[in-house]
Every structure is written in structure tokens, then in C-alpha cells.
Amino acid sequence: MTENTNPQVPENAGQPGKIQDHFELFQTDTYQDLFAYKRQFEGAMILKS
Incomplete structure (x- = not known):
């Protein structure tokens, strides 16, 4: 599992399965783009401002 480099995502929300899904999402090119x-x-x- 990769490190949590996105501060918006808790290190452990008590739902490891869902957090793992998030980590996999973060690794996709589309998400990075x-x-x-x-x-x-x-x-x-x-x-502009």
C-alpha cells in the first residue's frame, strides 16, 4: 500500500477495505490528471483575482 500523500483522506477511517479502494483510485492516471x-x-x- 502506498503512503497517504493526500491530506483529505484519513490514514484509517476504521474501514480498511474502503480506504484500500481509495488508494487504488489515487493510483489511476485519470485521477492524477x-x-x-x-x-x-x-x-x-x-x-485572475
Whole structure:
């Protein structure tokens, strides 16, 4: 299992199976792309203001 590098996800919510599913989700390319897009969007919003 990979380290928890996303602070929004608790280390252990008392449901290891579900947390493991989350970790697998984090490892998908689509999810990583979504995060990159979100960061770009937030950066653009900061520049606009």
C-alpha cells in the first residue's frame, strides 16, 4: 500500500477495505490528471483575482 500523500483522506477511517479502494483510485492516471487540472484551474483563478 502506498503512503497517504493526500491530506483529505484519513490514514484509517476504521474501514480498511474502503480506504484500500481509495488508494487504488489515487493510483489511476485519470485521477492524477484530474488533480493536475484542478491545480491549474486554481492557479488561473488566483491570477485572475
